Structure formats: structure tokens, C-alpha cells
Amino acid sequence: MKRALIFLALGGMLAIMISSYMQMPPMGNPDNPSYNEVAQHYLNRSLEETRAPNVIAVIITDYRAIDTLGEATVLFTSIAAVLTVLSGKDKKPGEGGAHHG
Amino acid sequence: MDDLIVKYISRMIIPFIQLYGIFVIFHGHLSPGGGFPGGAILGASIILYTLAFGAHKGHLKMPHHLSKRLESGAILWYIILGMVGIWTGHLFLTNQAAGFFMGTPGEIFSGGFIPLITVAIGLKVGSTIITLFHTMIEEEHDA
Numbered sequence: 084m085k086r087a088l089i090f091l092a093l094g095g096m097l098a099i100m101i102s103s104y105m106q107m108p109p110m111g112n113p114d115n116p117s118y119n120e121v122a123q124h125y126l127n128r129s130l131e132e133t134r135a136p137n138v139i140a141v142i143i144t145d146y147r148a149i150d151t152l153g154e155a156t157v158l159f160t161s162i163a164a165v166l167t168v169l170s171g172k173d174k175k176p177g178e179g180g181a182h183h184g
Numbered sequence: 185m186d187d188l189i190v191k192y193i194s195r196m197i198i199p200f201i202q203l204y205g206i207f208v209i210f211h212g213h214l215s216p217g218g219g220f221p222g223g224a225i226l227g228a229s230i231i232l233y234t235l236a237f238g239a240h241k242g243h244l245k246m247p248h249h250l251s252k253r254l255e256s257g258a259i260l261w262y263i264i265l266g267m268v269g270i271w272t273g274h275l276f277l278t279n280q281a282a283g284f285f286m287g288t289p290g291e292i293f294s295g296g297f298i299p300l301i302t303v304a305i306g307l308k309v310g311s312t313i314i315t316l317f318h319t320m321i322e323e324e325h326d327a
Contacts, residue, residue: 133279134286135213135295143218144301148277152266155259155305158312162255169319 212302219305227313
């Protein structure tokens with residue numbers, strides 16, 4: 084009984100997801116709502132605003148430079164965490180012998 | 185690894201890998217590529233050196249304190265570049281209005297702070313890869 088209920092609930096969710104997927108606009112359609120005035124602005128004005136022909140580089144290092152700074156911070160944090168875990172040179176308390184961290 | 189062929193070939197090929205990495209970094213605002221792939225190529229060249237010549241020589245080539253300095257310095261350089269925008273009375277990370285040299289499109293010295301930021305990202309990614317690899321190699325040596 085319980086299993087039948089779970090199957091029914093999951094199947095209903097699957098049907099909802101498939102039906103909403105069918106309503107999605109096709110990939111690459113220029114009338115998609117994601118192609119709004121922001122993309123138009125980037126494509127039309129990036130050359131005169133930054134004088135760099137590579138639009139992708141302009142977006143990731145100029146228009147969204149704070150996002151890239153966040154990515155660099157993620158790298159920094161990850162390397163700090165890895166160094167903290169891996170390069171523990173000193174012996175742990177209560178541990179004798181020549182075992183190193 | 186103690187192999188003559190590997191050592192010889194990597195000694196010949198590493199300068200070209202590093203030159204290519206520097207090319208990718210400095211042409212980040214002109215061609216496909218940029219800081220992240222260029223830094224990965226630079227880091228991979230040092231990883232190849234460490235694999236071919238051993239962990240000890242790899243550490244001599246790229247010591248820990250140097251890569252740590254590079255890493256922190258690159259992100260500080262990025263933040264200082266952003267602070268220039270605030271200093272001149274605009275938003276954080278302002279490019280053209282903050283008075284960076286714009287140049288003509290298509291040249292290496294153009295695009296305001298975009299090449300400078302790309303260099304910072306390249307140094308950061310390369311030194312991160314090298315630090316990770318050397319730390320793990322060291323760990324294996326100790327065990």
C-alpha cells in the first residue's frame with residue numbers, strides 16, 4: 084500500500100515534469116525569453132565599451148568581473164582547505180611514533 | 185621516474201608549453217582562451233617537470249613559498265584593480281570610466297584592465313594547480 088502510494092506520487096511528479104518539459108521553447112530559438120536586451124546590449128556595445136573583440140572575455144572579466152572574483156575566491160578557499168588538511172606536519176596530541184599527518 | 189627519454193623530451197617540450205600558456209593568457213581578450221585555460225597550461229608544464237625529474241627538483245623549480253605568494257598576490261592584484269574604480273569615483277571594477285588605457289581593438293595593449301585581470305587569473309590558476317600537486321606528492325613521499 085505504502086509502496087503503491089510512493090509510486091503514484093513519483094509517477095505524478097514525473098508526468099508533471101515531462102508535460103512542463105514539453106512546453107519549453109526549443110533550444111536556440113531567438114524568441115526565447117532568455118535572449119533579452121542584456122544579450123543584445125553585450126553583442127552590440129561590448130566593442131565600444133571595452134575595446135576588446137572577444138565578447139566572452141569581456142563578459143567574464145568586465146561586465147561580470149565580480150563573479151570572476153568570486154571564482155578566484157573559491158579557488159583560494161579550496162587551496163587553503165586542502166593545505167590545512169594535507170600539510171599537517173606536527174604530531175596530533177596523544178599520537179606517538181614517526182607517523183606524520 | 186628515472187627515464188632518459190622522458191627527461192630529454194620533457195626538457196625540450198616544456199619551454200614551448202610555457203610559451204603557449206603565456207600566449208593564451210596574454211591574448212585572452214583577443215582570441216579563445218584566457219586566464220583559466222592559460223593558467224592550467226602553465227601549471228601542467230610544471231606538473232610535467234615534476235613528474236619527469238622528481239619531486240625534489242620540482243620543489244626547487246617552484247618552491248612552496250613562491251607559489252603561495254603568487255596565489256595570494258594574484259587575488260590581491262585583482263582586488264586592487266577593482267579598487268582603482270572606487271578611487272576614481274566609480275563602482276568597484278569599473279573599466280573604461282576609471283581611466284584604464286583602452287587602446288585600439290585587436291592589439292595586445294588594449295581593452296582597459298581586461299588583460300591585467302586575465303594575467304591575475306592565469307597566475308592564480310597555475311599556482312593553485314602547482315600547489316595542489318606538490319602538496320599531494322609530498323604527502324605520498326612522507327607516507
